[in-house]
Amino acid sequence: MSGQILLAHRVLEQAGTAALNEPDPLRHDQLIIELINTTALLTETVIREGKTQPSLLEPSDTRAEPLPKKLDTKLSLRLAKLEWQRGAYLARRIKNPTYRSEYLDHVVEGLGRDSSRILDTSNRPEGGDNGASPPNDQEMKDYEKTADDFLMEATRIATEIERPIWRNLAFVRVAVTAAESRQYNRAVQIARDIENPEARAQGFLLVAESLARAKQDAAANESYTQVAEAIARVQQEGLRGVLTGFLIDSLISTGRFEDARACLVLYPSESERFVALEAIAEQQGRRGSAEDAREWITRDAPPEYRAALYRRVNNGLLAAIRNERSNQFGGRGEGLASPGGR
DSSP: OOSOHHHHHHHHHHHHHHHHTOOSHHHHHHHHHHHHHHHHHHHHHHHHHHHHOSSOOOOOTTSSSOOSSOOOHHHHHHHHHHHHHHHHHHHHTOSSHHHHHHHHHHHHHHHHHHHHHHHHTTTOTTSOOOSSOOOOHHHHHHHHHHHHHHHHHHHHHHTTOOSHHHHHHHHHHHHHHHHHTTOHHHHHHHHHTOOSHHHHHHHHHHHHHHHHHTTOHHHHHHHHHHHHHHHHTOOOHHHHHHHHHHHHHHHHHTTOHHHHHHGGGGSSSHHHHHHHHHHHHHHHHHTTOHHHHHHHHHHHSOHHHHHHHHHHHHHHHHHHHHHHHHHHHTTHHHHHHSTTOO
16 A cells, blocks of 8 residues: 555565465465455556556655665566466465365456556557557567466466366456457457357357457457357257357347348247347347348248238337437427526
8 A cells, every 4th residue: 555566565475375374274265365365456556556656665764674676567567477376376275176266267367357457558559548658669569468478377277277167257257358458369269269168159259249349340250150159069958049149139239130140040949039030120120221121021031920020120110210209309398498498
């Protein structure tokens, strides 16, 4: 809290040694968990202070131990990574196997979050800006390389997690964090390395949505394809239906109606396909593609479905008209009722 980052680093290191020597198993694990939580707070401060405050407080007689050196940007990033490596070392020594997996996942999540934070504090043109001048090309490459190193370290630690549920969650989190921080190539690679098809589908789906928001259409299409392939490998029909619903909803939200219809074959039952077709038809009507929807219904929809699908297209179109009128005239009544609204 007083800005003595290097001193805090040494104290946390000594606390870790003491925690490992605690003989009581429950207290041993509790101490390590507290240290991992504290590590997350410390690395956030280390990265922030290394960027916005390149030098710490000068030596003072009022402090028991003055700082031996300033904390520059490169030192802060190395220190943050070291903190998480020590956090992983401690997490591996948690005696309870469930907590061991959970807090290795916390370490992975922290590394991914700090990777994103490094780029956010670098003042790259498309990122945040705190008023400082943006880095030059070489500095930006160094930031990007360091951020990628954090992601690679997170991926390596994720492979060590014993419990599959926590291991899969860790991989998905790293992939999503990479995509949200615009490290798209690494995000796709991490998602592709997820072994479990359900988790791989989830990871690729969230990566695809980030790519779509960034107008990376070709990469988004490839990621959506990977989602469909992963869902097709899910053996349980109920789970496959749920995952297909997530995929269809995502495709609809990004305006990929043709792709959404193409993915209907992944549903295990005809009733699910019909419900999804109705949702696609209505959303096309809402999005101003009513004519395209009617053409598709006339051309490809099963005859027994056409009447219901036409009706859903019309419902979507009417809903869009109501929303537009509400936006145009919604404030008129308040204006007329006010003293100056005559």
